[in-house]
Amino acid sequence: MTEMTPLAQRLADVDARIGEAARANGRDPGDLTRIVVTKFHPASLVRELHELGVRDMGENRQQELSGKAVEVADLRDLRWHFIGQAQTNKARAIRRAASAVHSVDRARLVDALDAAAEPGDDPLDVLVQVNLTDDAGRGGAEPDQLVPLAERIVAAATLRLRGVMAVAPLDEPAGPAFERLAGLAERVRAVAPEARWISAGMTGDFAEAIACGATHLRIGSAITGPRPVRA
Numbered sequence: 001m002t003e004m005t006p007l008a009q010r011l012a013d014v015d016a017r018i019g020e021a022a023r024a025n026g027r028d029p030g031d032l033t034r035i036v037v038t039k040f041h042p043a044s045l046v047r048e049l050h051e052l053g054v055r056d057m058g059e060n061r062q063q064e065l066s067g068k069a070v071e072v073a074d075l076r077d078l079r080w081h082f083i084g085q086a087q088t089n090k091a092r093a094i095r096r097a098a099s100a101v102h103s104v105d106r107a108r109l110v111d112a113l114d115a116a117a118e119p120g121d122d123p124l125d126v127l128v129q130v131n132l133t134d135d136a137g138r139g140g141a142e143p144d145q146l147v148p149l150a151e152r153i154v155a156a157a158t159l160r161l162r163g164v165m166a167v168a169p170l171d172e173p174a175g176p177a178f179e180r181l182a183g184l185a186e187r188v189r190a191v192a193p194e195a196r197w198i199s200a201g202m203t204g205d206f207a208e209a210i211a212c213g214a215t216h217l218r219i220g221s222a223i224t225g226p227r228p229v230r231a
């Protein structure tokens with residue numbers, strides 16, 4: 001047997017922990033999508049991950065996403081998930097590169113992503129990012145904006161509402177916050193029953209997210225190793 005690279009080892013370890021957390025909660029690991037967040041890392045890492053079977057990659061900055069997507073454009077079966085703050089004037093570039101945008105947090109961004117479609121484009125999968133903290137600066141829509149935003153997305157011809165996304169607050173345990181997210185996800189399903197994605201869980205809290213119903217995990221450093229310092 002050939003020896004596993006450190007990257008392959010970390011990926012296998014995380015997948016084993018995902019499997020354990022799923023089974024511990026009576027869930028099928030096959031129902032979970034593990035997105036590897038490659039931000040700060042070079043496109044060569046994306047290639048290595050692809051060779052290891054990873055197909056879902058995440059980026060949080062438009063320029064970095066667009067650059068890497070071009071560098072690995074030959075990997076036809078990759079799915080890029082955009083998970084960062086999006087400026088409306090970058091909507092077209094994000095749409096060109098990503099198959100899903102997890103971080104839709106305001107009406108203007110819904111409109112910009114919809115308007116950025118070109119004839120013949122597939123619908124773009126979008127999630128509403130919700131702010132689980134009391135700090136309005138933390139990113140994400142306030143919970144009372146969730147249903148109006150979901151309705152606006154449903155009305156947008158070129159967008160497909162998939163569900164909700166959140167980042168756990170820094171100042172409270174992740175579990176209760178992810179439970180609140182599960183309740184908010186239910187409100188969205190009352191608007192759009194097929195919007196079943198819950199994007200939650202990072203390196204430090206993916207087991208808690210799985211326990212609370214997460215379907216899409218966004219895991220960076222546990223798999224990629226420490227992020228290089230950005231120049």
Ligand SMILES: *Cc1c(COP(=O)(O)O)cnc(C)c1O
Pocket residue numbers: 037039060083084167201202203204218219220221222
């Ligand atoms: C960077 C990032 C992640 C992954 O973080 P890790 O702690 O390295 O797993 C997940 N979600 C978002 C929105 C991020 O920006």
